[in-house]
Amino acid sequence: MLGKLSEPIEQTVRVIARQALAASQRLATLESEVKNRVLSVLAEAISKNIEAILEANRRDLDAARESKLRPQWIERIRLTEKKLQSIVEDLNAIIELPDPIGQKLPHHTLNGKISVKKVRVPIGVIGVVFEYNPEQAINIAALCLKSGNACILSGDICTFNTNTCIASLISNALKETHLPTRAVQLIPYPDTQSLKVLMNLDSFVKCILPINCSNDILRFIHDNTIIPVFKNYKSVCNIFIDKESDYEMVEEIVLDAVCEDATSCNAAKNLFIHQNVITAILPRLATLLVKKNMELRIDSAIEGILLAVDNIPLNPLTESDLRDERLDPIVGLKTVVSIESAIDEINAYGSGFADAIITNNKETAQKFFSGINSATVYWNASTRFTNGVEFELGPDIGISTNRMHIRGPMRLNEFCTYKYIIQGSEKYSDAI
Numbered sequence: 001m002l003g004k005l006s007e008p009i010e011q012t013v014r015v016i017a018r019q020a021l022a023a024s025q026r027l028a029t030l031e032s033e034v035k036n037r038v039l040s041v042l043a044e045a046i047s048k049n050i051e052a053i054l055e056a057n058r059r060d061l062d063a064a065r066e067s068k069l070r071p072q073w074i075e076r077i078r079l080t081e082k083k084l085q086s087i088v089e090d091l092n093a094i095i096e097l098p099d100p101i102g103q104k105l106p107h108h109t110l111n112g113k114i115s116v117k118k119v120r121v122p123i124g125v126i127g128v129v130f131e132y133n134p135e136q137a138i139n140i141a142a143l144c145l146k147s148g149n150a151c152i153l154s155g156d157i158c159t160f161n162t163n164t165c166i167a168s169l170i171s172n173a174l175k176e177t178h179l180p181t182r183a184v185q186l187i188p189y190p191d192t193q194s195l196k197v198l199m200n201l202d203s204f205v206k207c208i209l210p211i212n213c214s215n216d217i218l219r220f221i222h223d224n225t226i227i228p229v230f231k232n233y234k235s236v237c238n239i240f241i242d243k244e245s246d247y248e249m250v251e252e253i254v255l256d257a258v259c260e261d262a263t264s265c266n267a268a269k270n271l272f273i274h275q276n277v278i279t280a281i282l283p284r285l286a287t288l289l290v291k292k293n294m295e296l297r298i299d300s301a302i303e304g305i306l307l308a309v310d311n312i313p314l315n316p317l318t319e320s321d322l323r324d325e326r327l328d329p330i331v332g333l334k335t336v337v338s339i340e341s342a343i344d345e346i347n348a349y350g351s352g353f354a355d356a357i358i359t360n361n362k363e364t365a366q367k368f369f370s371g372i373n374s375a376t377v378y379w380n381a382s383t384r385f386t387n388g389v390e391f392e393l394g395p396d397i398g399i400s401t402n403r404m405h406i407r408g409p410m411r412l413n414e415f416c417t418y419k420y421i422i423q424g425s426e427k428y429s430d431a432i
Helices: 007-027 032-048 050-066 071-077 081-096 136-146 157-176 192-199 215-223 247-259 278-291 300-306 319-323 339-349 362-371
Strands: 108-110 114-122 125-130 150-154 184-186 207-211 237-241 268-274 295-298 330-336 354-358 376-379 416-423
Touching: 007 125, 007 150, 007 184, 007 192, 032 050, 032 081, 032 136, 032 157, 050 071, 050 081, 050 157, 071 157, 081 136, 125 136, 125 192, 136 150, 136 157, 136 184, 136 207, 150 192, 157 184, 192 215, 207 215, 237 247, 237 339, 247 268, 247 278, 247 354, 268 278, 268 339, 278 295, 278 300, 278 330, 295 300, 300 330, 319 330, 319 339, 330 339, 339 362, 354 362, 362 376
Parallel strands: 125 150, 125 207, 150 184, 237 268, 237 354, 268 330, 295 330, 354 376
Antiparallel strands: 108 114, 114 416
16 A cells, blocks of 8 residues: 655645646647757757766666566666667657647538538646656657657656656757656656656646556556557467468567567567478477577477477466467467467457468468457468567557557657638638
């Protein structure tokens, strides 16, 4: 139980939210050139302060090791010069993107006199909750600023020093370009008490965006807010290998999706394999996966096939193996009897992040597309493509599994809402 909230914490977070709202009203009216200028200054500041950021990051890494944090989480905390240079490239890419604010969406005229136009506008203040991956703060801030939104950053204790350093650079860039420094703020208390305050400030904060959060934090957010939440849920990606699939293609796609970076959010965690092809496919595929240092979790039917294969450790598959997000090099293998059962299994155990089918049958692929409840669905392609850059949509900060507003890569345009502009004089309507 949290008990009574600390008054200084509650007061601080309320002030931050009030200041963010005021800043958002200024940001909403900025010209594109002004927004691009602050991003350019920020990119230059990141480049010039790489060593300062890495020094702050080293303090976080030392603390993480002392607290015996899992190695996989420590790697997510770790920044490198290469990562920061990539962030600078992302900032420059965001600068090059068209400004979404004011873009006209489908419009029409009523009775030949009244102009009705749908126009993109900022959301307002976005509360961003993120764990580990401190570089996310830069991309999030950049996308918010370009789309005319203010943002409140709520990081975790594991990256507090790095987040504080990055937030200072963002504030300085805003100050240098004569923009409200309160447009991007980091809550100075990385705990659930401050987060609970933020979750209840619906008069100021218009949406909550969790990024790379644990299931415990996601549940805490959903249980403690009435503010709309853009769900960036856990990533449990799956591949269905159909009975009509090309075996060479199966190996190529599976090895990329499963082994290229097993800790990545877009790596495939489970393989559902049609019962008609397990004898033909599995002995060689399992051997290749083990050679790539993958641990296999298998059902009884697959165990019967692999018993005759040398050097394949046999680990039983559990329901939690299928359902839970994993950062370890582990892949689940399960037999299915049909495309329908594959769809049912994936919808039951997946997270709606990214799922793929490997098949030569177009009708089967179409049935998979129609039946799978995921934000991104693939046919004969690796789930590793799941991000905005790979889609050539520009930098993103995650994959939304929501059914409304944002679904798929959360990129610049998705940081907007819209309003209708109705004008009674057609003579002047084109000027809007």
